[in-house]
Amino acid sequence: xxxxxxxxxxxxxxxxxxxxxxxxxxxxxxxxxxxxxxxxxxxxxxxxxxxxxxxxxxxxxxxxxxxxxxxxxxxxxxxxxxxxxxxxxxxxxxxxxxxxxxxxxxxxxxxxxxxxxxxxxxxxxxxxxxxxxxxxxxxxxxxxxxxxxxxxxxxxxxxxxxxxxxxxxxxxxxxxxxxxxxxxxxxxxxxxxxxxxxxxxxxxxxxxxxxxxxxxxxxxxxxxxxxxxxxxxxxxxxxxxxxxxxxxxxxxxxxxxxxxxxxxxxxxxxxxxxxxxxxxxxxxxxxxxxxxxxxxxxxxxxxxxxxxxxxxxxxxx
Amino acid sequence: xxxxxxxxxxxxxxxxxxxxxxxxxxxxxxxxxxxxxxxxxxxxxxxxxxxxxxxxxxxxxxxxxxxxxxxxxxxxxxxxxxxxxxxxxxxxxxxxxxxxxxxxxxxxxxxxxxxxxxxxxxxxxxxxxxxxxxxxxxxxxxxxxxxxxxxxxxxxxxxxxxxxxxxxxxxxxxxxxxxxxxxxxxxxxxxxxxxxxxxxxxxxxxxxxxxxxxxxxxxxxxxxxxxxxxxxxxxxxxxxxxxxxxxxxx
Numbered sequence: 001x002x003x004x005x006x007x008x009x010x011x012x013x014x015x016x017x018x019x020x021x022x023x024x025x026x027x028x029x030x031x032x033x034x035x036x037x038x039x040x041x042x043x044x045x046x047x048x049x050x051x052x053x054x055x056x057x058x059x060x061x062x063x064x065x066x067x068x069x070x071x072x073x074x075x076x077x078x079x080x081x082x083x084x085x086x087x088x089x090x091x092x093x094x095x096x097x098x099x100x101x102x103x104x105x106x107x108x109x110x111x112x113x114x115x116x117x118x119x120x121x122x123x124x125x126x127x128x129x130x131x132x133x134x135x136x137x138x139x140x141x142x143x144x145x146x147x148x149x150x151x152x153x154x155x156x157x158x159x160x161x162x163x164x165x166x167x168x169x170x171x172x173x174x175x176x177x178x179x180x181x182x183x184x185x186x187x188x189x190x191x192x193x194x195x196x197x198x199x200x201x202x203x204x205x206x207x208x209x210x211x212x213x214x215x216x217x218x219x220x221x222x223x224x225x226x227x228x229x230x231x232x233x234x235x236x237x238x239x240x241x242x243x244x245x246x247x248x249x250x251x252x253x254x255x256x257x258x259x260x261x262x263x264x265x266x267x268x269x270x271x272x273x274x275x276x277x278x279x280x281x282x283x284x285x286x287x288x289x290x291x292x293x294x295x296x297x298x299x300x301x302x303x304x305x306x307x308x309x310x311x312x313x314x315x316x317x
Numbered sequence: 318x319x320x321x322x323x324x325x326x327x328x329x330x331x332x333x334x335x336x337x338x339x340x341x342x343x344x345x346x347x348x349x350x351x352x353x354x355x356x357x358x359x360x361x362x363x364x365x366x367x368x369x370x371x372x373x374x375x376x377x378x379x380x381x382x383x384x385x386x387x388x389x390x391x392x393x394x395x396x397x398x399x400x401x402x403x404x405x406x407x408x409x410x411x412x413x414x415x416x417x418x419x420x421x422x423x424x425x426x427x428x429x430x431x432x433x434x435x436x437x438x439x440x441x442x443x444x445x446x447x448x449x450x451x452x453x454x455x456x457x458x459x460x461x462x463x464x465x466x467x468x469x470x471x472x473x474x475x476x477x478x479x480x481x482x483x484x485x486x487x488x489x490x491x492x493x494x495x496x497x498x499x500x501x502x503x504x505x506x507x508x509x510x511x512x513x514x515x516x517x518x519x520x521x522x523x524x525x526x527x528x529x530x531x532x533x534x535x536x537x538x539x540x541x542x543x544x545x546x547x548x549x550x551x552x553x554x555x556x557x558x559x560x561x562x563x564x565x566x567x
Contacts, residue, residue: 172423173432175416179424182413186471189373189406190478191399191428 009166013159020151029151033219035259036151037212040158041232042239042251044208047165049245050174051201052181053106056114056233057098060121061091061206063228065213067125070137070223075130080143084214091210092203099202103195118230125225136224140217154215161208166248168204177201231273238276242283244290253291323350325384326514327372327403327482332381333538334367341367342538344381349482354508354515356529356546358522360558364538365518366408369486372516373405374398400428402481402513406488411471414460418451421459421470425477445477448510449503465496469503476507483507484516489524497521501528526550534558 016036023029041062048055065087072083102113126134142150168174179187180194188194217223235258236251243254258279265275287294325348333343342364349355359365370376372383374395382391385401399405412421419442426441446452449469454462459470468488475483485504489497501524508515519525525532526546534541534549536558542549549555 171432172427172435172438175420176424176427176432178416179413179421182415183410185375185407186411186413186474187424188375188395189399189411190404190425190474191396192424193396 006163006167009159009163013156013163016155016159017152020155021149023151030219031259031263033151033154033215035256036155036158037215037219038235038239038255038259039252040161040212040215041209041236042243042255043162043165043248044205044212045233045236046240046245046248046251047169047208048202048205049240050169050177050181051198053103053198053202054111054114054237055202055205056111056230057117058114058205058209058236059228059230059232060114060118061095061209062213062216062232063118063121063125063225064094065091065210066217066223066228067131067137067213068210069214069217070140071131073217074137074139080146080218084211084218087214087217088207088210091213092207095203095206096199098206099199100195103198103202114233115230118228118233122225122229125228132224134225136222136227137217138222140221140223142218150218154219157211157215161211162248162252165204165208169248173197173200235276238280240290242279242290244287244292244294244296246289247292247296250290250292257291324386325349326351326386328384329372330382330384332368332371332378332383334371334376335379340538342371342535345535345538345540346381347533347540347543349514349516351481351514352508352512353531354504354517354529356525356532357516357518357535358520358525358532359535359541363535365535366486367538368535369405369484369516369518372398373403373484375405396428399478402479403484404475404478404480404482405484406471406475406486408486408490410467411486412459412467412474414458416459417456418446418459418462418470418473419455422446422451422473422477425474429477429479441477445473448476448507449473464491465493468492468496468500472503472507476511480511480513482514482516483511484518486518487520488517489519489521497524504528 020029020032023032041058045055045058068090069083069087072078072086073080078086098117102110105113125131131137141147146153176187176192176197180198184194216227239254239258240251241254242258243252244250258276261275261279283290289297327349329346331344331346333345334341345368357365357368367376371378374393374397377392382389384390385398385403390398390401413424416424422442422445423438425445426438430437430441446455449472451466451469451473454466459467462470472485472488489500492500504515505528507513517525517529529546531544532546532549533543534555541558542552542555544552
């Protein structure tokens with residue numbers, strides 16, 4: 001990761017936090033926090049696509065994080081930051097076990113296992129009384145000193161995690177992830193433990209999803225099993241596809257756009273899901289590589305025009 | 318025989334692999350000695366690829382034993398065997414298509430260097446790219462390059478992993494005569510520079526006869542003959558396997 005990208009992303013993050021600081025009314029602030037969390041979940045989903053897998057268990061890890069944060073704060077009465085960290089670590093730990101067992105499969109098989117895992121975990125919450133069963137947990141509040149500016153904190157933390165994920169992607173570990181996606185046999189043949197590397201990638205994704213879940217719990221103050229069904233993974237996939245999965249800013253753009261559209265749709269009385277459906281269909285038809293795919297092809301076509309013009313000039317001279 | 322006094326780097330003892338009712342390789346014993354170039358040839362379906370998979374740990378043997386030096390590595394995983402220095406390539410596309418050539422070679426080095434020793438990785442990339450003459454392609458995406466270059470990338474990735482035994486699965490397929498000759502010279506240079514043994518599976522007989530010091534012939538999953546190129550060329554059993562009985566007698 002070069003210095004320009006690092007400084008650029010931190011400036012952008014500071015601007016986003018400043019915007020969050022000036023949001024006065026509660027709904028806008030919450031909306032921005034939801035956008036940030038959605039961007040984090042979608043970025044976590046994108047991170048696991050580096051090894052070529054679509055992690056439909058992302059919703060389960062978000063849920064595990066949310067319940068870990070809720071349980072450790074309201075019942076164990078742990079301090080806020082410890083409970084948030086616990087949310088991430090607990091998800092990551094489950095992610096290690098889940099990945100170790102399931103990452104022997106690939107592609108559609110892995111996707112379906114993730115889907116089933118999400119639903120099983122969701123049903124488990126409904127059967128545990130201490131977690132509130134079907135009605136979930138309430139009273140998950142951030143500490144007093146953060147109460148007024150929790151959106152700023154949320155935006156800052158999600159941004160930081162997204163930057164860290166990007167830094168990992170650009171490191172040699174990230175190259176190794178992509179190598180596994182392209183050709184896992186070759187990576188295996190040069191003495192790299194492909195299976196454990198994939199488990200590591202999934203666990204990092206699970207950690208990030210867990211933090212996103214913890215933040216969800218603190219922003220909404222209330223969590224219930226229904227919040228963490230497979231639909232959450234589907235939405236995350238929608239953010240990723242609409243924004244463009246080849247670019248790290250893609251899931252952020254997709255999340256901001258679709259969460260915003262969803263909030264408008266709510267005014268028409270529910271049925272916001274139809275907006276996601278339309279957005280996905282339109283994206284796949286008009287810009288199959290998402291918003292950032294369109295941007296990249298626009299940039300490269302301009303570059304191409306420049307090259308053609310220059311060579312034409314060269315021909316005349 | 319002279320070669321028997323040297324200490325083998327890789328040795329199989331009656332190794333075999335059965336797939337259901339099909340005995341792909343049976344009771345196959347051979348050795349790879351340090352710094353030799355050994356050819357493994359045989360008609361299609363003779364068990365060459367299975368042998369490759371067996372010694373590199375990609376397939377577990379159903380009988381026999383595999384030794385690396387004096388270590389019994391039978392049943393070891395591919396990762397552990399390749400960490401000992403037995404590095405293989407694949408017949409098709411032994412590279413990562415969306416990564417640049419630089420990152421391809423870097424991934425090859427990661428098993429030796431680990432993920433975080435940036436300087437060591439970069440040095441290895443430079444060394445490997447220099448060895449294979451890929452310097453001008455370092456920042457190109459591997460999938461966009463011509464077939465001949467992609468073949469070189471495959472070898473560069475394997476070279477970056479510090480092989481003690483480099484196993485190449487048909488590295489000359491699809492190359493024209495000039496490229497094939499260049500690749501042969503390259504393999505000699507790699508052997509001298511890296512001081513590694515090379516095991517070569519190849520259908521291009523001319524190349525195999527030119528390059529290899531010893532040749533092992535497989536037929537129907539069993540060893541048919543072993544010897545120098547000239548011994549193999551005049552071996553009646555080999556001629557009969559390749560060309561039929563009539564040619565063997567004449």
